[in-house]
Each structure stands twice: as structure tokens, then as C-alpha cells.
Amino acid sequence: MSPSLWSRAATVAVLALAGLQFPQHAAAGGSVSSPTPNTCAGKFAYESAELTDAVLADIGAQDPASAPLLGFGDDPDSGSATRPPSGPACKVFPGDAAWPSTQLWNLFNTSLGGALIKTVPLAAPCYNNWPQRNAAECQYVTDHWADPHLHANDPASTQWPLFQGRTCLPTDDPTKNCTLGGYASYSVAVTKVSQIQLALNFARNTNIRLVVKNTGHDFADKSIGAGALSIWTHKLKDLRFFSDYRCKSYKGPAFQLGAGVETEEVYRAAELNGVTAVGGECRTVGIAGGYVAGGGHSPMTTLVGMGADQVISLQVVLPNGKFVTASEDSYPDLFWALRGGGGSTYGVVTSVVIKAYPKIPVTTMTFAFLNGPNVTLDTFWAGVGAYMSYFDRFTAAGAYGYFLVVGIGPGQYLFNFMPFWGGNMTAPQLTTLVSPFLTDLANLGIEVTPNITEYASFYRAFNGSFGPEQVGASVGHAGSRLFPRDNFAVPAKRNATLAAVRYAIEAGGVLVGYNIRPAANPAANQANAVNPAWRNSTGFFILGGPSLPATATDAEIAAAAKTLTTDWMKRWRDVSPGSGAYMSEGDINEPDFQQAFYGSYYQRLYALKKKYDPTGLFYAPTAVGSEDWYITGQIPYYPTQNGKLCRKP
Template structure:
């Protein structure tokens, strides 16, 4: 059948398809989940719909671009189909696919395209707006393909005041589906798998390693899945209590606001635009609440997910329990596309915060400064055992000049007198060292108010920097020799130009949640997450300079951190894309089990992301060592 006839036939078929996708809830197979699915989750692709689409598209062919996949491994070309290849779908075929997804397909345009003459979107006013708002994460969240940290996109279309430069898509996806119902996700996965196209999944693009982008890819954009349902008395399996059902497009600031409206507390991130039901849970999810109730992934009661074969299932303790285990901490863009989840909520809690800072100066030598930081580190275990959470920065502000600043120390479920009592011994040690500080204590009656009173919108958009992280175990701070070694490794990195963003955090043991999940076991032993930003570079740094700085971060500064914490780990969502042995660092002893599940649920390798489970089986063409951009072709490694 000619392509134009296919398009006409599919368009005609959509009238019937739409009717089938909007049946009332009681007309579809009941979900095994205790929470009802959202209405748009009941808009599902069925065998009958696929058969009709296939018949209209290729009446004399037993397979089509919309067929569900099988669990069997199928011979595939070594590389994913790339724009310009003879096998790349024609414009007419993309139009046909667009018709099946109700016009939700977007041919992507880089955010900064209005700044360049070689794009028809060239517009000076639009360019100025993008330039002025480039560091605002909401700009990137609201775009179907942009990433918040574009260093691994290839930096091929950044804001500029020189319109004669050339802008390209680079590592951004070629097309994106702005999904609003499950059937669109199923169709996108089936189409990408059957056409051998790279597939990526984007919620907010808030990932240090640009996991949501990929050159020549079809992107599933879950941003519009914003539904939030609150259950004051949720009763499902062994759990009884408050809970939320969240669409996968919901972000931290929205979850906290919903919890405030309903007089409860929810577990979410510190950054406002982190997608709670997306990469946050998939990575494990640390939170100001973690020292009280555990990781974000620990709170999950069930998930709805489209598998790589296009089927839609519920993952819970008694439905796909292996997926339920893996999806909570085993990494994103790996086992399927999560559409929603149910998380536990808690009673409303008060929060007291403390802020202060100190620097080197006339009365504080360099060694005294580091002695002050060592004093703080010696309290890491005591503070987290009490339920406190510390967020701080250590940075060089000049030659032999350093700054420490709390942002803040957070006392969850603490009054001001309780927090003052907890920190007084530490403050006395600083005083004895000659470090004068003036703590500022603020009391809030809820997490939401503390969140808004403490943190403003984060700054993103940096195009030259790279970061790494380490989960230091408790023993590094309670054993004097290891404390000294840890301090030495940290001091070396800061003196060389690194910036430390630190979290004094210990995920609490919580018998009220299911902590039998794929969260990196290193999290269960840690009392700190240290993030280290690499060497400062000019905004116009070359690729070679960026790669060189990244190599220093990985092989010099972070090596010293790994050496003083052998067998520990790193946080995958804020980790080094060049992390040596990422399997152990990001996933720990769970990696073999996770890898086996990846092969079981995704035998064709539909889902790929850098440092994700199974990513070692693939490579991107044209990458520089230590600068693994996503603007090349994705190919399978040969044995």
C-alpha cells in the first residue's frame, strides 16, 4: 500500500481507536493495583487495535511498525537506524506514526535555535528570552528535548549573540512524543523497537549525565502526566495510612505543595524540578526526609509501567515483584517507562533549620579552617542518628582562602531547643578552635514551608562542567585514622580547584516501608553524599579542554576519594559519567541481578542510557575519551 494511502487509512481508523481508548474504567480489565489507574492509563493499546493498525498499514505483511514485541532475542543490525540512513523512516511514515499518537509527535527544535540564522525559528526577542532564562530549570523542563546540563549533548546549540554560527540538534532527540495517555507510550515503544530507532525517555532532563537525550532518537516525554491523587486512608496489602498516586510528570515542588494542602508530609528531593516518579525514584532518591524515613524509593507501594515490549503492567509486591524490586533504585531508562506510582505519606512534621558560615581570615588560618570542617565531619554520625540532615558547600574563594557554608543544617521533626541542644557541642568545638560563628535558627511548622524558606530555584544550564560523587560510609567519620584520610582527600580536591557540595545524610531504617529494593547498598551504610564539581573552565572551553578537566576529576581527585573508601559507592543520579566500574559504584552487589532482569525484559536493547544497567553492551560513535557525548550513533558492541 502506498504511504499516502497508509496515512489515510490510519487516520480513518483513529475514530474507532479513540472510542476504544476512552472506555469507562469499569469496561477495562481491573488493575491488580490497589489504587485505580488514572483515566489516561486506561487508554491502552490492545491486540485488536494493533491488528487493525497492521492490517491498514501492511495488509500482506505479518508484522508492522506497531506490533507488540516478544520476549525472544531477535537479530538486529549492529547500530540503531540514524537520520540519513536508507532505513530511516520517511516523512510520510513519521506522519503516519503521528496520526496514531493523535498528533502528539513533535519534530524537535533546540531551545536556542532562535539565536541562529540557520534555523527558520530565528528571532532576536526569543533568543534574548532563552539567553536570559537559560539557567532556569523550568525553561528546560517545559521543552520536549532539552537537558538541564547540556555538556554531554555536544554543546551544539547554546545561546549566542553571533547568529552566523551554526546550530545543530547534536545529541538531542530527532522526534518527541508529548504523551498524555498510555497508548501513546506503547505506540512509541513499538514504533522505535520495530523501526530499530534509538529510544530515550525524558521527564524533566534533570540528570548530571544527560540520560534523557540521544542523537537520532525518538523521545517519550512524560512531562504532561501531572495527575496527583491523595488517599487519606489508603488500604492496600500490608499498608494502612495516607498515600499519593503521582503521574510520572510530577516534580518535587508539586508533591510538597500537594502534601501541604492535605496536611501530610511526602518524601521528595531538594531540587524543585526533580521528577519524583521518574529518575528520582529510579535512582533511589535522597531527601531531607531520608534521615527520618529512608530513601524515596523506599516509599513506593506500586508502579504502573509500559514494558519494552509495549505491554502495560503493574509492578508491586505481588504483581511483577522482580520489576517492583528493580524499578525502585535500579536506574532509569532501563526496564520500561513508568507512568505513575503510589507512595506512602506521613503526618505533618515541623522543621528547624540552622545556617551559618565561616571562612579563612586574620583569625582563622588555613589549617584552622580545615580543623573546623573536620570537627563537623566528626559529628556526621551523631547528627544523622538524631534525624538531622546537613547540606553545605566548601570552596576556595581565593589563594589560600576557603569558605564553608550551611545551606542549611536541617532538623526534621525538631523544635529549636532540640536542634540547639544537638549542635551545641559542635559549636563549642568551633569556638575552641577560634572560629566565631553566629548561627541563625528558623522554625517552620511543615516541610513545605521549610523547603520554600530554605531553597530557591536551582541554577542549571552549565555546558562545560562535570561532577562526580561518593557515598562515604560511617566508618570514614568515626575511625580517627579514616577521618584524617578522608579529610586529606577532600582537602586535596578543594585546594586543586574543586567545589564540594555535601550532604550529611543517612537513610533511616524504616520498618514501615519496603526497603527490599534495588537501592545501591552503599546508601545503607553511608552518612554522607559528597558531590565534587570539576575544574572551573571558561564558557568557551574547547572539547579537548573539557575532556582534560573531566579526566582530572575522575583519575586524580576522585581516585583519592575512592582510595579512602574502598568498596563504597556513588549516587548514580549525581555521579560521574566516567565513573570507573560504574556497575559496582552505582549498583553495588545488586548489579548481576539487575543485568539479568534487563536481558529478560528488554532483550532487544530498546532502552539505553549512559551508565544505566546494560549500557556497557553499547557505545556511541565519535566520542572523545572522558567526554562521552550523546551526539553519535548508538551501536552494539561485538564480542
Template sequence: MMAPSGWLRTAAAIVAVTSAQFSEGVTVATPSACATRFDWEIAQLTDAAIANISKQESSSASLFGFGSDTKVASPVCKVFPGDALWPSKRTWDLFNATVGGALIQTVPLAAPCYNNWPEKDAATCQYVTEHWSDPHLHVNDPTSTQWPLFEGRTCLPTDDPNDNCTLGGYAAYSVAVTQVSQIQLALNFARNANIRLVVKNTGHDFADKSIGAGALSIWTHKLKDIKFFADYSCKGHHGPAFKLGSGVETAEVYRAADQNGVTAVGGECRTVGLAGGYIAGGGHSPMSALVGMGADQVLSLEVVLPNGKFVTASEDSYPDLYWALRGGGGSTYGVVTSVVIKAYPKIPVTTMTFAFLTGPNVTADTFWAGIRTYMSYFTTFTDAGAYGYFIVVGTGPGQYLFNFMPFWGGNMTQPQLVKLVAPFLNDLSELGIAVTPNITEYDSLYKAYNGSFPPEQVGTPVGNSASRLFPRENFATPAKLNATLGAVRYAVEQGGVLIGYNIRPAMNPAVNQDNSVNPAWRKTETLFILGGPAVPNNATDAQVAAASKVLTTDWMQKWRDVSPGAGSYMSEGDINEPDFQQSFYGSYYPRLYALKQKYDPTGLFYAPTAIGSEDWYITGQLPYLPTQNGRLCKKT
């Protein structure tokens, strides 16, 4: 978008900041020092800068002022494109000028495949189509999501250019932020103009929290700075640490840790935004069995509040916000720009992979006896600090496959892992299940990660998933184990795809684990993710909704029935989860809700299943298919 030169000069007066320079490298900080803000966090919006607007653009000055901390009356619905109150082109151009030309009008990734978009281009369409399942394609786009179902499937790759492509649930505009002042201006503008606001980092969340029709999106992907502290000595903490911009992804953190001879806690998927939704949701990790959740590692955060103010959240600065931001969910209390996380000494990792499946010598019942055998060792393995990542899937009528991807022995040598798993492998052999383990020892987490975990595949247009955190008690007695296995087997036999994590986050006195991570995580022995009934990619909305209903009310209900009072992992959970407040947040929900009212009294931040989302609704939603391509309105 282009703005008149006079407005560009006005923007320079409004935002008296310098452009930040970004690097893919890692900065090594001075030892024994608290983390200072990144250069792009120092440049902030001020009352004086806003006052310059009233001098030069008095008619629009009210759009950029900071908010109050008190609840004020506001319209029932967010303004929507086409409404009389939707900002004019002149206003959008002014806003673009204030953010230094960083405003992007949304063009869906697959728009080049369609004749009804001026971007129509056969070569680009072919590239997008071929790479649609690659998460990097969506991460590097300001508005696309890795899971397009709840966007409404309105602009998917196609070989019919006469099809129609619309924005659907994608945001109308996004700001490619490179400095804090742009976030402050975007929050103030969205709040004061009553525009729906969304925040996108990588777009990985299963519930598509980063999309919304008619929204202004804050895109944090470019905040890539990494600073390493070999000896971070600050407010009682001593040892290695990293300061990370909120756009930094898991693979980038693992690489930086390896380069500096340490270990960091991160996710399993390479493109997960570590300092974004990952930590906000709690964040499970191959390291969790040794040192706890991703959110447990956070020493401090920098965050722009809904009123536009920029603050530090730590144990002694906004301690309630510090508690809430570490596990209480993203798109709720503000926009986190950076975090400081604890690091650990470099560790060896030994992994094991193998698969077994039904066949001439392995009946379906024998196969499931093998799964039961593995589940009977869950507590043994987590007690030893091990972690398992695996899949169970049907391959045909009465035919099934189990595959380790991998079994992970953090801080274990090969002999130690071999000794740990020997009884389990012997028990499988006695069942007649012969496996040939591939066991590999690595000298660091980064090498083990790259050598073991398969690249993720995304972009499925009809996929919906759910999850359950099964506590230790589900595997403590034969009766409970059998009931759990029965519920799992039922779902897989009906067509579900099970992705499992044998994981129990460790208690770790070296970090502050008094945070808002779902209490169910502190009791869990495994996270099971369940993919719903298969439907064709061209299925109707009604067919997709029917499949989602089966997932939520039939398959997952059996899982809930055998684990009463347990929970689910919000970042990889069911958007239709009943009583999501209890499942995703547990007993912490009332406190989190009260903090939502304190820090966001106007309801600027909304996302599906986020704190306070029950106070809002999206128009035009189909039951069990809550797409985000309608208007956002308050319940009255």
C-alpha cells in the same frame, strides 16, 4: 507535523481512546481503597487496535505491533537520520497520526539565536539567554537537558547569529505523552523500526540520560496528576498515600502534601521528577534521615514494558520488576507512568544556616580544622535524625568558604535543634571560628523547604561532576577521619567545588526496603558531590576532556582510595565513573543485569551508565567526554 486527513481517521481507528484532561490541582480519593489507574492509564493500545492498521495501512502495520519476550537478532547499530532505513516522512506522519498529533520535531531551545534556523527571533533568543540557568526553561522543553555538556554543546545561546546550531545529541523527535497508549505506540514504533529510544521527564540527571542523537524521545512531563489518599488501605498497608503521575516534580509533591496536612518524601531540587528518575535512582531526601530513601516509599508502580505491554508492578504483581524499578536506574526496564507512595503525618522542621570563611583571624589550616570538626559530628547528627546540606569552595588562593544551605532538623523544635548543635558550635568557637547561626522553626516541611533551600542553577555548558557515598567507618576513628579530610581538602585546594549532604537513610519497618537501591546507601554517612576543574565556557572539547580526566582519575581516585568498596549516587555521579556497575549498583548489579535481559531482550532502552549500557557504544566519542551525538551500536 501535519498528517493527511485520511491518516487521522485511521489513527482514530487505531487508538480507540479518549483524551485525558489534566489539572494542576490535587484529587482527594475515597478513603480505604487501593489506587485505581488514572483515566489516561485506562486508555490502552490493544491487539485489535493494531489490527486496524493492517486493514488500512498494511505497508506500515509491522511498525506498531507488540514485541516478544525472547531475544531476537537485530542490527548492530540503531538506524540514524540519513540512513536508507530511517523512516520516511510518510511513516513519521503516520506515526504522528497514531499518537494523536503528539509528535514534536526537535527545535533546540537556543535555535532562535541562529540564522540557520527558521525560528530565528531576537526577542526569543534574548529570553532564552536570560533564563538559560533556570531549570524550568529546560524542564518545559520536550528535549532540552539541564546539563548540556554531553549533548555536545551544539546549540547554546549566542550573540553571534552566524554561528551554527545543530541537533547534536538531542533527540530527533519526541512524543508529548498524555496517555498510556501513546507510550505503547512509541515503544513499539522505536523497537520495530530500530530507532534509538530515550525517555525525558525533567532532564536533571548529571549524565544526560534523557538525550541521544537520532532518537525518539518519550516526554512524560505532562503526566501531572496527583491523587491523595487520606487512608490508603491496600494489601497490608494502611495510612496516607499519594498516587503521582510520572511528570510530577518535587516542589509539586511537597505543596500537595502540605495542602493535605501530611509529609511526603522528595528531593532537594525543586524540578526533580519524583516519579521518574528520582525514584528510579533511589532518591535521597531531607526526610531520608527519618524514613529512608525515596524509592523505599513506593507501594506500586504502573509501567509500560519494552514489549509495549502495560502492567502494574507491586509486591504481588511482577515482584522482580517492582524490586528493580525502585533504585535500579531509569531508562532501563520500561516507562513508569505513575507511582503510589507512602505519606507521613505533618512534622515540624527547624533549620539552621551560617557560614564561615578564611580571613584575618581564620587561616586555611584553621578553616580545614573547622571542616574536620563538622565531619566529627556527622554520626552524632545523623543518629539524631538530622540532615546537613552545605558547600565548601575556594574563593581565592588559599581562601575558602563553608556555607550551610541548611542544617535541617526534621521533626525537631527550635530548642531541640539548639541543644543538638551546641557542642559543635562550641568546638568551632574554640578554634577561633565565630559564627552567627540563623535558626528558624517551621510547622511543616513545605514551609521549611521554601524558606531554606536556594533555587537551583543549571545550564553550565562545561560542568562535569562526580560523587561518593562515604560510609560511617570513614568518620569512626581519628585516622580514618583525617584520611577522608585529606582527600577532600586536596580536591578543593585544586579547584574542586564540594556540595555535601550529611545524610544516613533510616531503616524504616513501615515500608518495604527490599529494593535495588545501591547497598552503599544503607551504610553511608554522607554524600559528597565534587565539581570538576574550572574551564572557560568556550573551552575546546580537548580541554573539557582533560579537566574531566583530572576529576575522574586524580581527585575522585583519592576519594575512592579512602573509601574502598563504597559507592556513588548514580543520578549525581560521574559519567566516566570507573567500574560504574559496582559504584552505582553494588552487589545488586548481576541480578539487575539478568532482569534487563529478561524484560528488554532487544535492547530497546539504553542510557549512559544504566544497566547493560556496557554492551553498547556511541560512535565518535572522545575519551572522558562521552557526548551522545553519535550513532548507538552494539559491541560485538
């Protein structure tokens, strides 16, 4: 097959088998608020509706029975973190005697102003055992299941339902049974901070599992949990632009973003205001939530650093229910941890202020090559290795590479740029940068026809290159690895890395790769909890596991996941000792996740977890402190969130 015949549709199909994604083009649109005066950001209107001790005292006076359920927890400096855990070993679960009664849930809903939602799975209209059964609605859900917006706009659904347990997927057989599985039992559709405070207090005081969801974009399905109360922040869409933000040590353009603002929305706002913002490559990533909490990589990273590096301040509801500002001089330890230390750990972020940068041009390049009659398999891999040899040079120049390596048929493999991204580059500048690489490919006998496109702004390049990702795969599973600069700059290490990659791809894996290194940026605050492995890496590779049919059994899924973790990814770990992985796009089965996702910062992060959340209100798979808990009934290598959450003895 000629590379020119390789379509995006074919790429989508291949990636879908591995539970991965490929962007489809989407049109721009939307609006943004007018620039505001030069000043420190105040609270959004929804953040002014705050629960205080005085308000709780009034509630308690009117309804004394509510006080034990809605009251605040201990202050972080009260010494409670040094006390041993007490109380039940497991979180209360539906069917337990201590599970809140329907009357109590109704009273809680009243305190929230009617914001409580009892979970109905998205695919419930496909099943006779739900009163929502409706053939037309079932068809709509089925047709749009791969659209991330469908799941982001639902209070409970997740973009990757594998670890939900696959208990309520779209079906054309309505006689099957649909259950909640790993979905939360209830969600709070948050429109003001007081609702978050009430929800945290209620969950802590009733010992109910708590989860936090914005869009549900995470490889480990961190936003789900059976029997949980979910904080759904997706409706917090407020956005402000400051043309000349002057607060604390920062002077320059900035955005204040509500917790529900997504990548595509902040990029559109930046375009309308003549600046550039740092956000994800996928459109539905929630910037203020898991993106910043995980560190956040971006097409802008090679120019200005990680997403977490851009944060000036955050508003956050602590596990004790109190609402605070985290910045360089207010809760500085929390400010450090919230920028890269993982989501669902230290509180619920309600808004964030981030830096913006001048508007820049972008030039992109795409091309693909295959092995075949004129390109042997060894030559194909030599071409991939040739690209790797330029990783250091390309990232030093501010370029960003996004590419795919995958088997497309028996003995045939594809390399595809999706694209090579030249931030702040013209077409002549990009051409000069890549010419030696293209010469190397030609010398190998690999013929390519680069398609080079200039864009006047980041947003236009983003729209021309990326789009709504394809989600919803019920069997796909992936891991990731951060490869240090020397893995590509030192020939012997590059050869070992290429061999480990080749082994996995020829065994059936799918590589979605990034040639990326966070730029050192004196204008950004890079003293944060971002995994130190990011700072010296020039390669971030995601590996999709063995292909499985949608009908795969739990045992088959577990076996494939074990192969990914203990064979394919082990070889990647072996050639990059001491490095790590990206927690938001990582393997839920990652061995020693503490070192892999958090590096040398883990013990400090764990101590802060104990300080701010001594009762263990917040839990998520592979989050800081998650090793203190377990889920009942899990299958090794297929850890669904369907059981009780219990503290380890």
C-alpha cells in the same frame, strides 16, 4: 571577607563555574485534587487509554502495512532473553537508508493523534540557520537559560547541555551554526499510555534509538541521544491523595503521582493535605521517573529512608509495549528493580503510588566561616573535620546537613550551611543537638553566628531553604561519592577522608556535601534495588570539577574531566574502598560504574535487563546493560551523545 557578607549570589556564581547549583527562594503556589475514598488506587484517566492486542488487530485490518511497525514485542518469559542478539549492529541514524521517511513519520504521528514533535532546539531562535530565528525569543531564552523550568518544559532540552555537545547554546552571534547534536530527532508529547506503547513499538520495530525524558535532571544527560525518538512524560501531571490508603500490606496516607509530577508539586500537595511526602531537594526532580529509579535522597531520608523505599506500586509500559502494574505481588522482580535499579532500563513508568507521613515541624540552621587573619588554613580544615566528627550523631538524631566547601579567592576558603536541617525538631531540640559542635568550633577560634529558624511544616521549611536550582552550565562536570559511617566515626579514617577532600578543594574543586544516612524504616519497603552503599553511608559528597570558561574547547573539557575522575575522585574512592556513588548525580566517566552505582545488585539487575529488554530498546549512559553498547565518535572523558548507538561486538 566576613562570613556575614557572603551572599547567595556569590555562591551561585562560584557553583556555576563548576556546573553545580544553589537554590534561590521561590514562592509557593498551585493546587491539588481533593482527598479520595479509602481504596486501592485505580488507573489515572490517561492510563485507561491503553493499546491492546485487539486494538492492534483492528489497526492492522484497516492498514496492513502498519502491523510490522506498531506490533508488540515478545513477552518477558518467552525465552527471547536467552537468544543471542540479532539484526543491525547500530541503531538506525538520520541519513541512513533505513531511516524512516517523512511519510512514515507523518503516519506515525497520525497514529499518535498528532503528539509527535520534530525537535527544534531551545536556542534555535538565536541562529540564522533556523527558520525560528527571532531576536526577542533569543533574548528570552538567553535570560532564562539557567532556569530549570525552561528546560523541563521543552520536549528535548536538557538541564546540563555538556554531553549534548554544546551544539546549540544561546549566542549573540546569529551567524554561528546550530545543530541538534545530542538532542533527539523527535519527541512524543505523551498525554496517554497508548502513545507510549505505540512509540516503544515503533522504535523497537524500526531499530531507532529511544530515550525517555521528564525534566532532564541528571548529571549524565541520560535523557538525550542523537537520532533518537524521545518519550516525553512531562505532561502527566495527575495527582491524587488518599487519606487512608488500604491496599495489599499498606495502611496509611498515600499519594498517586503521574510521571510528570515534580518535587515542588508533591510537596505543595502534601502541605494542602496536612501530611509530609518524601521527594528531592531540587524542585524540578521528577518523582516517579529518574528520582525513584535512582533511589532518591531527600531531607526526609534521615527520618524515613530513601525515596524508592516509599513506593507501594508503579504502572509501567514494558519494552515489549505491554502495560502492567509492578507491586509486591505483580511482577515482583520488576517492582524490585524499578526502585533503585536505574532509569531508562526496564520500561516507562506512567504513575507511582508512594507513602505519606504525618505533618512535621522543621528547624533549620545556617552559618558560614572562612579562613583569614584570625583563622589559619589548617584551622579552617580542622573546623570542617570537627563537623565530620558529628556525622554519625547528627544522622542518628534524624538531622540532615547540606553544605558547601569552596575556594572563593587565592588561598581563601568558605564553609557554608545551606542549611543544617532538623526534621521533626523544635529550635531548642536542634540547639541542644548542635551545641557540642559549636563549642568545638569556638575552641578552635572559629566564630560563627548561627541563624536558627523554626517552621511549622516541611513545606514551609522547604520554601524557606531551597528553591529553583541554577542549571544550564555548558562546561561544568561533577562526580560523587558515598562515604561509609566509619569514614567519619573512626578518627584515622576521618583524617584520611578530610585529606582527600582538602586536596580536591585546594586544587580547585567545589564540594556540595550532604550529611545523610537512610533511616531503617519498618513501615517502608526497603527490600529494593537501591545501591547498598547508601544504607551504611553518613556522607554523600558531590565534587565539581576544575573551573573552565564557557569558551573551553572539547580538549580542555576532556582534560578537566580526566583530572576529576582519575585524580580528585580517585583519592575519594581510595579512602572509601567498596563503597559507591549516586547514579543520578554521578560521574559519567565513573570507573566500574556497575559496582559504584549498583553494588552487589548489579548481576541480578543485568539478568532482569536481559529478561525484560532482550533487544536493547532502552539505553542510557551508565544504566544497567549500557556496557553492551557504545557511541561512535566519542572523545575519551568527554563522551557526548552525538554519534550512532552501536552494539559492541
